[in-house]
Amino acid sequence: MARYGMVIDTKKCVGCMDCVVACKTENNVPEGHNRDWIVTVVNGKFPSVNLEIQSQRCNHCDNTPCVACCPTGASHIHEVGNVVLVEHNMCIGCKACLAACPYDARFINPEGYADKCTFCIHRVEKGELPACVSVCPTHCMYFGDLDDPNSEVSKLISSRKNHQLIPEAGTSPRIFYLT
Template sequence: MRYAMAVDTRKCVGCSDCVVACQTENNVPIGYCRDWVVEVVDGTFPQLEIEIRSERCNHCENAPCVRCCPTGASHYSDGGTVLVNSRKCIGCGACIASCPYDARYPHPDGYPDKCTFCLTNRVQKGLKPACVAVCPTKCLYFGDLEDPNSDVSRVLKVRKWKTLIPEAGTKPHLYFLI
């Protein structure tokens, strides 16, 4: 099993519903977020293009945060999901510094927090992650890459896609449909 997410940049309108839904689902404190929206404008008037991306932890196969964690607090869980065990965390901050995607924030309770793909609170109960379930444009696809019939496998088969900073060699599992 290999969980992954795809984001359709052609449909995303950048409304940040994914951010609010994550916040209420996962009790992310006000002022922080586990996912966010990036809008890249290219060109000059009137020849313009915008790419809108809902971003979050890439749940890398070769995750620098897991490699550099001295206590094993950052670890791989089901389907390759990268999670943080806050009880093992000593708050050294190495994982935050090592992430090329800036996907982690220091939770006010003293540990790094980030996207979990809603693994335990939703996915393992048969639900989609909160951001995927809420998205009004249905631009987020989630599922098991090893299952050819999963939403994410099917959409990656028919659409052009890219990943962010592939040169970092992290083998990210957040795909952007372009």
């Protein structure tokens, strides 16, 4: 069974937010909320500055506090690609998962359920890439099976310097940022 993950090349990313817009229209994300977002990390003192621009979203972790804490089983691991999903009909909007997520990746949809990135599993199951990956004008995002050593994502992780977000949270996040 595949284990989907994402690799994002921060050297190429310009932080244009196209990933955020494409997700919003693809998934009809309500006004005032987004399932992905841009963080710009600035280091140094002018003029010796460096930036790392990160397109962030749910990390679809291997260890999932959001699933573990869910009282109804709405938060679950999908059989395809081990993607972390929320079954809207089962969710009671208790916000336990919002508190448990170290990445602040979830929000309560105005319709009452916990909402977040799905890795566009509805597209992936049809053989397409997630909307954010397919729209990116800089081609800085890669999606694929981390368990397949020949996948583009696995090769990038083994060949390029990279890091995950908040690894110390121990969730084993599946998004890798190339630096």
